[in-house]
Amino acid sequence: MTLALRRINHRRHVGRKEEMQGEKTTSDRPNDPGHLLHTGARHSDEKMGQSVVDFPVAVVLPAGGCGERTGLGTPKQFCSLLRRPLISYTIDTFHRVSWIETIVVVVAKESLDLMLHIAQKFHHTKVIVVEGGSTRHRSIFKGLQAFCARAGAPPLPRPEVVIIHDAVRPFVEEELLLQLTLAAREQGASGATRPLVSTVIAATSEGYLDHSLERAKYRASEMPQGFLYDIIYQAYQRCSEFDFEFGTECLHLALRYSGTNARLLNGPPTLWKVTYKRDLAAAESIIKDTLSMSACIISGALGETAELASRLQENLAAHSMTVDVFPCVKGKNELLMKTRNFIQISETAASLCETREMVKIFEEASHALLYPVVIVWVHLSMSEEPCPTEKGAELTTIMDISTTFRKTNILLYGIQVIHSKVPELWERSVERLSQITAALVRDRNPALTGQLLQA
Incomplete structure (x- = not known):
């Protein structure tokens, strides 16, 4: 695995902390994506988080996708919003949190130089760029391996808790990150969930309805997710080639291969993922509204x-x-x-x-x-x-x-x-x-x- 280790020295951007929208929120607009402003209240919240999280925390951001569903020539994580790539907004979500020490961004080999340039240009000093694998789970595992001793490359300081997140979910509040981190340390794993908005059905091979699930009993699994580093790393060491090739759910790997039952937390509606071209326009509109x-x-x-x-x-x-x-x-x-x-x-x-x-x-x-x-x-x-x-x-x-x-x-x-x-x-x-x-x-x-x- 190629590991590009590069820290760009500059003071990081710090923003405002507002209250996170709860379950009763009816809008998909986050209170303050990127925490654009700076207030005394932000300092108080940051000190509170720093005093509670007195153990090392890191983030792994898999960002090696090609973005086929957007229909664009550029992978969606590198599409520009207000003259800045989408992934930079996601990175800043974690970069502004004082108690997060390292952000490992996992990208395709052909995107290594681009990602290093983005980290340098926008002063993302906590970012470490790692070459990813052919699938999402392989990329996450390579991100986790950056904290292990390997020949020819120095390991990063190993975190006690690692947060795994999607590179194309730019709006996450620090309060949720704090809750997930503390739950992961206590339980071993934690994840954000949202209510299902549609009923899930199963179809026969002929295209007819087989059965439907009772929607009230199920939740949609979202990102971010938190884990004790040793638990999720052990799970990836034990998982099968089928999991690496076709799996998507990190919480399931922790349960199956490490015997860890995750604590599930209610996530706000702002955790939506940029998937289609229209989502890029929606994300830019949210940022403009907040600005x-x-x-x-x-x-x-x-x-x-x-x-x-x-x-x-x-x-x-x-x-x-x-x-x-x-x-x-x-x-x-x-x-x-x-x-x-x-x-x-x-x-x-x-x-x-x-x-x-x-x-x-x-x-x-x-x-x-x-x-x-x-x-x-x-x-x-x-x-x-x-x-x-x-x-x-x-x-x-x-x-x-x-x-x-x-x-x-x-x-x-x-x-x-x-x-x-x-x-x-x-x-x-x-x-x-x-x-x-x-x-x-x-x-x-x-x-x-x-x-x-x-x-």
Whole structure:
């Protein structure tokens, strides 16, 4: 087996911890995929998990599939969502958990270099890349073998508990990981399950109904699953060639070959797996929805811009967006890291210099590394007949700097709004500004960057 051991030195991305959706949740949208934001509550939860999990934990991610059911030329785990491969989102799910020490990603031989590049580019410093096998179970076993002494390659520190997960299930909450890990340590194995949504039937060879199962008695087995390392490794050492070739259920191997009956936990609806092409669009939509939950308005010091900021804050709240307002960005570095959406209101194009300063802060903090940052520059024109020459100069400036920003995953949009003295016209302009801003933040469309829209 080829083992590519490579650790990329960089501080890892840490995000916000929100409450996990429970059984009563009716939406498939996770509270916070990737934990995009950073709060004090996140620190408290992380310390709690670290104090409870005082033993080594690792993750094995089999990612060697070819993704035939998506109908795409690229394996689904390497398909791009917001300029980032799907597998990077899944890795970050575990990377942000402080008590998880190592993430072994198992890929096909032809994908080794690509996976190493992804780990380096997105600063996944816990990742170890391993060449996989011809089937899912063979790949998992090779991932587990990375922790064993072998000739020609140093072993990784052996974990007490190992979590096995699918590379194409990007939305997992730390609370569930903690529950699975503790249950696995106590019981030897644990797994997440979900209620069946359809009745399971058996058909005859002629294509007729044979019998059906009573749906209430059965559950759908999901990922992640947790195991004592010695138990699952022993199971793979003992399993048959048939298991390696055709098996899919790790919990069954632990029961059959190690005599370990897994503890089953109720999983949230967010554990769904990207299987078909439409699932990629759904995953991207979930990420966009979460990214658009908050924004920051830089209002400027003038009364008119402050008034517009207040109105815009109120209107964006109607779009389920939490909005903070600050007169300027100077000295607000920590506050800027709480969101990835910014609306800057100004009466002159000179404020674009402040935009450049803000982007510099983002670049130094790698704030746009994992998720694109949106900046909506709003020009408040106090003249009801703005000068065409001035507008042309602003458009040229925005086009030029937006091209540079886009290379660093920062999307700059421009909107011009005229401060009308007619209350009805002004009200209409503010409402249109709110709608355009919300749409730009939600869609994150790179094709619209560098334009000066009219509200």
